Amino acid sequence: MQHHPALTASEVAALWNAYMQNTMASCIIQHFSSVNEDEDNTELIQKALYTCNFVVNGVKKIFEAENHAVPIGFSDKDVNLKVPRVYSDLFTLRYIKYMAAFGTSAAAAILELLARNDVRQFFTETSILFINLYNDGTDLLLKKGAFIRSPTMPPMNKTEFLQNESFLSGLLGRHRPLTAIELSHICKNTETNSIGRTFLIGFAQTAQLPEVRKYMDRGSALAEKQETVFRDILLDDGMPLPSTWDSTISKSTDSPFSDKLMMFHTAQLNMISVTAYGAAIAGSMRMDLGAHYTRLMTEILQYSNDGVKFMIEKGWMEQPPQNVDREALKNRH
Incomplete structure (x- = not known):
């Protein structure tokens, strides 16, 4: 069989x-x-x-x-x-x-x-x-010459092991240089915020409901703020900033997408950011970076939660498959 x-x-x-x-x-x-x-x-x-x-x-x-x-x-x-x-x-x-x-x-x-x-x-x-x-x-x-590359680093002359715990925090009151792993996470998260910000600006311009437009404005401001945090970290480390993403948005106010789709897409962008920040925390040994990611993640989670509540109110949130509610079955009469 x-x-x-x-x-x-x-x-x-x-x-x-x-x-x-x-x-x-x-x-x-x-x-x-x-x-x-x-x-x-x-x-x-x-x-x-x-x-x-x-x-x-x-x-x-x-x-x-x-x-x-x-x-x-x-x-x-x-x-x-x-x-x-x-x-x-x-x-x-x-x-x-x-x-x-x-x-x-x-x-x-x-x-x-x-x-x-x-x-x-x-x-x-x-x-x-x-x-x-x-x-x-x-x-x-x-x-097209439009690929956004992360900054380059000088090649390592030799390999070595860490000698003390200052690598985790700083060196004599200042932060040590970024590792290649930390730098890769920062560049990826800068990109995520940039593309998300561009999307949300367009969503705010074309959304039908004023509540959705307001939510998108709030999201684009949050993405810009978080992108600035990452750019400041790069500047403090003396690294060249990656080119900005193309954010050309037309003057059209006719929406190609439903408000429901735009809210769901924003929720997906939030989920991607939270996942990326979690990976960045795991891959960042400098304590200040972990503190940054934890704070930024909390901001995104609050923003995302407000969006989910609004989608539920509007009947736009499709329920994922879930387990059987045994208690409800036992109390059905």
């Missing part, structure tokens, strides 16, 4: 998250495709749409085979392809590269929790698609 085990909680969570994230990303990239004027971007945009559709259709197939409810996610009701552009074609390219990097890490991170062969195979193929999309996006950015 062939053994066909039921989906585990980890597998359901991974599939559900992938469906939600990729139906959302598909809407955004469809808008980018409809306003694209850069022929160099056309093939990459189509690859991005193919990747999103591969994930969405793959999740749907597995869920339907298991008689598991397919999430609502996002659809053509959440995107308007008849409105003018909000963001530049260069921002489109950078967003696809950013989305591909996140998709790659998310698919790889979940693999160790997957048991069923078909689910592992699905996420393996998903990882390959996102890796290829990332490499294609990076190659195109390099070709």
